[in-house]
Structures are given as structure tokens and as C-alpha cells.
Amino acid sequence: MIEIKNIQKTFQGKTVLSDISATFEPGRTNMIIGASGTGKSVLLKTIVGLFEPDAGAVLYDGRNFHTSNRREQKIIRSEIGMLFQGSALFDSLTVADNVRFPLNVHSDMSESEKDDRVNFCLKRVGLEQAAHKMPSEISGGMQKRVGIARAIVMNSQYLFCDEPNSGLDPQTAWMIDQLIHEITQEYNLTTVIVSHDMNSVMEIGEYIMFMYKGLKIWEGNKDTILDAEPKELRDFLFSNKLVRTFKGMQ
Known part of the structure; x- marks a missing residue:
């Protein structure tokens, strides 16, 4: 709260x-x-x-x-996840490495533990198949989903x-809304x-x-x-x- x-x-x-x-x-x-x-x-x-x-x-x-x-x-900051208006992904990093970034900075996990956590979060937002792609290779809606995965990777509270939903078409915006709502309830965020x-x-x-x-x-x-x-x-x-x-x- x-x-x-x-x-x-x-x-x-x-x-x-x-x-x-x-x-x-x-x-x-x-x-x-x-x-x-x-x-x-x-x-x-x-x-x-x-x-x-x-x-x-x-x-x-x-x-x-x-x-x-x-x-x-x-x-407290380590317990906060942020989804930015423009997704704010690193253009030079793959999807998986973008999600992994907070773990590299803030966690003491082993490399294999980081891999498992990244894979889990990407699967939760339906992007496990896009792990090795660059942000420029995926759609705006997919970039938002990567942003959500990165926001929850630290087990955020x-x-x-x-x-x-900035810049998204209505159908994609609806999908992002539903994903945020589901994750909020699922993890009691x-x-x-x-x-x-x-x-x-x-x-x-x-x-x-x-x-x-x-x-x-x-x-x-x-x-x-x-x-x-x-x-x-x-x-x-x-x-x-x-x-x-x-x-x-x-």
C-alpha cells in the first residue's frame, strides 16, 4: 500500500x-x-x-x-517497477538483456538464476520467443510488454x-491494460x-x-x-x- x-x-x-x-x-x-x-x-x-x-x-x-x-x-527503490511512456528500452540491448538489466544492477543472483527469472518474466508477458531480438525489431506493443517484464523482474511490490498506452492502437492498448490488470491482481502489486x-x-x-x-x-x-x-x-x-x-x- x-x-x-x-x-x-x-x-x-x-x-x-x-x-x-x-x-x-x-x-x-x-x-x-x-x-x-x-x-x-x-x-x-x-x-x-x-x-x-x-x-x-x-x-x-x-x-x-x-x-x-x-x-x-x-x-524501497529496489521494490519499485516502472513502465515508462516510451518504454525506455536500451536500443543496443536485446529484449532479454533489457529485462535482465535491473538484475545486473540491483541483485546478487547467479547468472543462471538471472536467466531463469528473465525467461519467467518474458513468458509471463508472452514474449519468450522474442528474447534475442532487438527493440527495433519488435512492435510498439511488444516493446511495452518488454517494459512490463522489466518492471516486474525484481519481484516488485x-x-x-x-x-x-501512449502511441498504441486501440486493440493493442486494450491488451496492455488487461496485462497490467492481470499482473496487478496475480502478484498483489x-x-x-x-x-x-x-x-x-x-x-x-x-x-x-x-x-x-x-x-x-x-x-x-x-x-x-x-x-x-x-x-x-x-x-x-x-x-x-x-x-x-x-x-x-x-
């Missing part, structure tokens, strides 16, 4: 995050949504420790990340996904997804936080979001063709 409590963040005198609190529980897909420039990415970077909050706390299963010493922070993709929200949004101008305006889930009251959220939702169509079918 990840708890964020009263997070504040200011850049050059401008408040970007104001008193943000939320609880992201394990075993469900937690989503942070909102239009561009609302503070979603800043919040994500603050949660994972790339930014220091001006006030507030980020707790990983009760451990305060920003007040921990370097050793404790390193332990926390999974962060930054716009995981605390998964946090930053997204503006309403297809994803309506498919897998088990907890949803809506942000507007650095504030948390609403929280709920995919079953309650269409009836949400805040005008800012309704404007955001019904500017989206998918949501207009879905609402019309009810």
Missing part, C-alpha cells in the same frame, strides 16, 4: 500540487487522471522520489520515503505506469497508473483520482465516475467521444 498525505509542491513560486492525499491499495489498478498540466506527472515523480515535496509524506507500507536514510530509500486514456479508465479503473490545477477534485472508480458531480471532471469526461458514447448507451 502507498499512502500520500497532504503533498505540496511549488516550482518558482507557483503551486503545482496542493494538499494531495490518497491511498493506493495493493491488488487493484489505481489511476491518476486529468488534462495535461494538472500536476499528474509531478505527483508521480514525487511519489517515486524524483522530486522532494515541500510538505507532506509518501508512505510505502508505512515507511516514509522522504524522511528515510539512503539505505532505506535504496531498499509497487508498479508505476506513465501513460502506458500496488499499481499506480498516470493516464488520460478514458478507454483505460472505463476498463480497469478500480480506484481513480481526478486532478485539476494541482488539486484532487474527485476520487472513485469506473462504476461511479460517469455520475460524478464536480463540473471540472464532467467537462473532462464528456469532451471525450468514448465517454459520450458510453453514457448514451446507458
Whole structure:
């Protein structure tokens, strides 16, 4: 579980995050949504420790990340898996070596243990046959699956996904959503997804936080979001063709 409590963040005198609190529980897909420039990415970077909050706390299963010493922070970071917006694979490494990279840096496994773990993770995302290919030789959707395999290779407890469906066609995006959802439940991960993709929200949004101008305006889930009251959220939702169509079918 990840708890964020009263997070504040200011850049050059401008408040970007104001008193943000939320609880992201394990075993469900937690989503942070909102239009561009609302503070979603800043919040994500603050949660994972790339930014220091001006006030507030980020707790990983009760451990305060920003007040921990370097050793404790390193332990927490080793429990975090990241799926980046552009997959962020190393072009010069094979698929298998991309997945293996965190093990080389952070683990004390033997080479054979690393091989077994890499093979297991690639099989879990359906890419065992692509192990020896280069990133340039596989599709964008396959690259995202490699990114997921790399994110879980360290037996991560926390999974962060930054716009995981960016640049993907609808069918491939749906497959990535389902894979993230399955892995979250299968391994009881605390998964946090930053997204503006309403297809994803309506498919897998088990907890949803809506942000507007650095504030948390609403929280709920995919079953309650269409009836949400805040005008800012309704404007955001019904500017989206998918949501207009879905609402019309009810």
C-alpha cells in the first residue's frame, strides 16, 4: 500500500500540487487522471522520489520515503517497477538483456538464476520467443510488454505506469491494460497508473483520482465516475467521444 498525505509542491513560486492525499491499495489498478498540466506527472515523480515535496509524506507500507536514510530509500527503490511512456528500452540491448538489466544492477543472483527469472518474466508477458531480438525489431506493443517484464523482474511490490498506452492502437492498448490488470491482481502489486486514456479508465479503473490545477477534485472508480458531480471532471469526461458514447448507451 502507498499512502500520500497532504503533498505540496511549488516550482518558482507557483503551486503545482496542493494538499494531495490518497491511498493506493495493493491488488487493484489505481489511476491518476486529468488534462495535461494538472500536476499528474509531478505527483508521480514525487511519489517515486524524483522530486522532494515541500510538505507532506509518501508512505510505502508505512515507511516514509522522504524522511528515510539512503539505505532505506535504496531498499524501497529496489521494490519499485516502472513502465515508462516510451518504454525506455536500451536500443543496443536485446529484449532479454533489457529485462535482465535491473538484475545486473540491483541483485546478487547467479547468472543462471538471472536467466531463469528473465525467461519467467518474458513468458509471463508472452514474449519468450522474442528474447534475442532487438527493440527495433519488435512492435510498439511488444516493446511495452518488454517494459512490463522489466518492471516486474525484481519481484516488485509497487508498479508505476506513465501513460502506458501512449502511441498504441486501440486493440493493442486494450491488451496492455488487461496485462497490467492481470499482473496487478496475480502478484498483489500496488499499481499506480498516470493516464488520460478514458478507454483505460472505463476498463480497469478500480480506484481513480481526478486532478485539476494541482488539486484532487474527485476520487472513485469506473462504476461511479460517469455520475460524478464536480463540473471540472464532467467537462473532462464528456469532451471525450468514448465517454459520450458510453453514457448514451446507458
